[in-house]
Amino acid sequence: xTADIVSGVTQPPPRPRKRSATRxxxxxxxxxxxxxxxxxxxxxxxxxxxxxxxxRARVQAALTATGYVPNLAASNLASNRSRTVAALVPQIxxxxxxDTVHAFSTALAAHGYQIFVGTTDYRxxxxxxxxxxxxxxxxxxxxxxxxxxxxxxxxxxGAAGVPVVETWGWSEDPVDLLVGxxxxxxAAAMVGxxxxxxxxxxxxAGRHTSGDPRAAERLDGxxxxxxxxxxxxxxxxxxxxxxxxxxxxxxxxxxxxERHPDSDAVMFSSDVFAAGALQACVRRGIDVPGTLAxxxxxxxxxxxxxxxxxxxxxxxxxxxxxxxxxLLLMRMRGAPVDVPHRDVGYRVVAREST
Amino acid sequence: xTADIVSGVTQPPPRPRKRSATRxxxxxxxxxxxxxxxxxxxxxxxxxxxxxxxxRARVQAALTATGYVPNLAASNLASNRSRTVAALVPQIxxxxxxDTVHAFSTALAAHGYQIFVGTTDYRxxxxxxxxxxxxxxxxxxxxxxxxxxxxxxxxxxGAAGVPVVETWGWSEDPVDLLVGxxxxxxAAAMVGxxxxxxxxxxxxAGRHTSGDPRAAERLDGxxxxxxxxxxxxxxxxxxxxxxxxxxxxxxxxxxxxERHPDSDAVMFSSDVFAAGALQACVRRGIDVPGTLAxxxxxxxxxxxxxxxxxxxxxxxxxxxxxxxxxLLLMRMRGAPVDVPHRDVGYRVVAREST
DNA sequence: GACCCTGTTGTTAGCGCTATCGGCAGCGCT
DNA sequence: AGCGCTGCCGATAGCGCTAACAACAGGGTC
Numbered sequence: 001x002t003a004d005i006v007s008g009v010t011q012p013p014p015r016p017r018k019r020s021a022t023r024x025x026x027x028x029x030x031x032x033x034x035x036x037x038x039x040x041x042x043x044x045x046x047x048x049x050x051x052x053x054x055x056r057a058r059v060q061a062a063l064t065a066t067g068y069v070p071n072l073a074a075s076n077l078a079s080n081r082s083r084t085v086a087a088l089v090p091q092i093x094x095x096x097x098x099d100t101v102h103a104f105s106t107a108l109a110a111h112g113y114q115i116f117v118g119t120t121d122y123r124x125x126x127x128x129x130x131x132x133x134x135x136x137x138x139x140x141x142x143x144x145x146x147x148x149x150x151x152x153x154x155x156x157x158g159a160a161g162v163p164v165v166e167t168w169g170w171s172e173d174p175v176d177l178l179v180g181x182x183x184x185x186x187a188a189a190m191v192g193x194x195x196x197x198x199x200x201x202x203x204x205a206g207r208h209t210s211g212d213p214r215a216a217e218r219l220d221g222x223x224x225x226x227x228x229x230x231x232x233x234x235x236x237x238x239x240x241x242x243x244x245x246x247x248x249x250x251x252x253x254x255x256x257x258e259r260h261p262d263s264d265a266v267m268f269s270s271d272v273f274a275a276g277a278l279q280a281c282v283r284r285g286i287d288v289p290g291t292l293a294x295x296x297x298x299x300x301x302x303x304x305x306x307x308x309x310x311x312x313x314x315x316x317x318x319x320x321x322x323x324x325x326x327l328l329l330m331r332m333r334g335a336p337v338d339v340p341h342r343d344v345g346y347r348v349v350a351r352e353s354t
Numbered sequence: 355x356t357a358d359i360v361s362g363v364t365q366p367p368p369r370p371r372k373r374s375a376t377r378x379x380x381x382x383x384x385x386x387x388x389x390x391x392x393x394x395x396x397x398x399x400x401x402x403x404x405x406x407x408x409x410r411a412r413v414q415a416a417l418t419a420t421g422y423v424p425n426l427a428a429s430n431l432a433s434n435r436s437r438t439v440a441a442l443v444p445q446i447x448x449x450x451x452x453d454t455v456h457a458f459s460t461a462l463a464a465h466g467y468q469i470f471v472g473t474t475d476y477r478x479x480x481x482x483x484x485x486x487x488x489x490x491x492x493x494x495x496x497x498x499x500x501x502x503x504x505x506x507x508x509x510x511x512g513a514a515g516v517p518v519v520e521t522w523g524w525s526e527d528p529v530d531l532l533v534g535x536x537x538x539x540x541a542a543a544m545v546g547x548x549x550x551x552x553x554x555x556x557x558x559a560g561r562h563t564s565g566d567p568r569a570a571e572r573l574d575g576x577x578x579x580x581x582x583x584x585x586x587x588x589x590x591x592x593x594x595x596x597x598x599x600x601x602x603x604x605x606x607x608x609x610x611x612e613r614h615p616d617s618d619a620v621m622f623s624s625d626v627f628a629a630g631a632l633q634a635c636v637r638r639g640i641d642v643p644g645t646l647a648x649x650x651x652x653x654x655x656x657x658x659x660x661x662x663x664x665x666x667x668x669x670x671x672x673x674x675x676x677x678x679x680x681l682l683l684m685r686m687r688g689a690p691v692d693v694p695h696r697d698v699g700y701r702v703v704a705r706e707s708t
Numbered sequence: 709g710a711c712c713c714t715g716t717t718g719t720t721a722g723c724g725c726t727a728t729c730g731g732c733a734g735c736g737c738t
Numbered sequence: 739a740g741c742g743c744t745g746c747c748g749a750t751a752g753c754g755c756t757a758a759c760a761a762c763a764g765g766g767t768c
Contacts, residue, residue, distance in 0.1 A: 380753095381755065396755070396756065424754090424755085425754055426755095427755090428756085429755055431753090431754080433756055433757075434757095
């Protein structure tokens with residue numbers, strides 16, 4: 001509009017640009033209200049002790065008076081740190097992973113990190129997509145359930161250069177950190193237990209062909225153990241892409257009884273399946289463990305309450321979350337991690353159902 | 355731009371500032387690689403059709419060649435939209451809420467939103483803290499479980515000016531959107547069912563004094579119904595701050611039998627409690643429903659599998675998530691929401707345990 | 709030819725915050 | 739007085755992206 005004459009040169013008229021300005025309180029608002037610079041307010045927010053008592057008090061008063069809420073996006077951008085950690089799990093509503101995530105989240109929240117949870121719905125190709133969208137947030141760390149990944153996932157992880165913990169499995173060649181146990185060994189141990197209880201015709205029932213690598217690993221362990229201990233061929237039934245529900249467990253039981261009618265034990269890849277099957281047996285009057293022994297995996301709370309109580313493999317879900325948080329914190333701080341791969345083990349819990 | 359002599363005034367020489375530059379690929383990297391401006395690359399990423407076929411192809415090639423992953427923090431800051439929605443739930447590992455969150459998340463992910471989940475651990479004061487940290491991300495929308503909030507929470511919500519859906523309850527005076535049902539009415543309906551089945555000495559067992567407003571509302575509904583239908587005083591037992599587990603359910607059963615030994619029915623504030631109690635009865639040889647009727651709340655999958663199958667109140671958890679997403683999407687788009695408060699109802703599911 | 713479209717691309721100026729450096733006072737020591 | 743140090747605070751320049759506008763070509767209309 002008005003072209004002013006400044007130092008003899010015509011300045012281009014500064015056009016006012018409109019932005020849909022955020023309606024919220026900014027650092028400079030607080031700065032103005034307390035008579036200091038924005039930088040000082042930022043210091044009060046992030047490291048109060050680096051500011052004199054007097055100034056701090058004044059700024060803090062202004063902080064509460066204005067109701068300032070920091071804009072983390074701006075903070076991330078400026079500091080190149082997001083104070084965010086992403087967790088990639090197959091399902092939130094699967095309680096085992098929920099326990100891990102809960103412990104992980106609690107431990108990290110204590111250090112000022114927020115946790116993003118993403119679900120892959122047991123679809124490996126989905127993992128890549130979710131990961132990509134998460135990396136857009138530039139997380140400072142990453143937790144993943146599983147140790148098997150697509151090449152695309154590995155490329156993304158490599159390019160991102162973010163600390164990663166893989167969990168719930170075991171690998172000879174982890175991406176970075178690893179907190180887990182051998183699903184195969186755990187399943188083999190369960191076979192050992194069943195054999196010890198005199199079972200000889202053990203069937204494995206799970207969802208091992210449709211995107212659950214952990215179930216597949218358990219199947220491997222089962223297969224090897226059956227061959228080693230009993231010298232017999234594996235007998236398996238598969239749930240395909242069916243969801244991990246008690247209904248599916250009942251269906252698996254039916255399948256097992258149909259395909260392998262001489263089974264004297266069925267071990268499931270999850271307590272959820274086993275619980276469904278167990279209740280179905282009770283309802284039908286199939287004697288457990290007299291006629292048929294049943295075993296699960298995971299040691300959900302449910303397992304010990306059922307009648308008969310369910311034999312299962314206990315896995316320290318919450319411990320996995322805690323330990324993952326611990327290792328990740330060290331790595332994010334740049335501290336050396338002495339033992340980056342931790343085996344948390346498993347435990348066969350013998351109960352009434354076998 | 356450069357420091358030259360402008361209008362006879364010597365400009366101070368610009369010192370080069372060092373920043374710990376992000377190692378990752380930026381828009382301008384891609385722009386340079388494909389010979390267009392950064393803005394055009396941005397357009398290709400966000401709205402491919404606004405760019406000519408030829409340019410788009412070239413840019414997309416560069417995009418995959420460089421492995422570009424957008425920095426969402428920068429995007430948020432510039433556009434003042436985060437494409438993020440936050441969900442505040444009491445617990446992730448409580449499967450009912452997990453179903454809601456899952457449905458919510460799935461519905462919104464389809465529209466490009468990412469979901470932050472935060473847990474309050476059934477502590478209202480914690481809600482405020484979590485909310486504050488979430489608002490730092492400037493979410494475009496918010497889902498909250500519950501309709502009762504602290505004044506501090508309400509202030510935060512008001513100042514933030516973000517669309518909000520309250521869920522899992524009912525309120526005469528919602529903050530904004532509301533997708534839920536009356537917990538009180540649902541509990542009353544359960545009392546009605548029990549009375550219909552001939553029960554007269556009904557005990558309510560729950561966790562209603564320690565930060566679970568929904569359990570408290572159910573208690574209210576129970577109390578009113580008992581007075582109205584039976585003209586008797588309420589009999590209740592409380593779990594205090596104990597977690598919502600089957601163990602606690604057993605403890606509640608013990609408490610009920612001790613305090614109100616003449617009870618002919620116990621209704622629990624959650625299926626988890628009821629399931630624990632039910633299995634304890636089976637184990638102890640207490641005839642259900644002969645001696646004692648048991649009822650839960652939530653209609654978890656477990657309920658219909660138990661023997662005897664558990665009578666409960668079915669609540670459309672997933673539907674709540676879906677509908678919330680729907681309403682929130684409309685509001686976030688700025689579209690008018692015709693019916694901003696939706697009652698999704700409940701349903702008493704009579705099974706063998708009563 | 710003047711005019712107004714439409715479609716496509718580039719330019720500019722931030723969004724709100726923090727890293728980095730500079731400045732200045734106050735102190736202790738030589 | 740001179741020096742260095744520490745504690746505190748402010749000024750400046752971005753972080754990587756997008757909104758808003760500018761620019762321009764090509765086409766049609768009158």
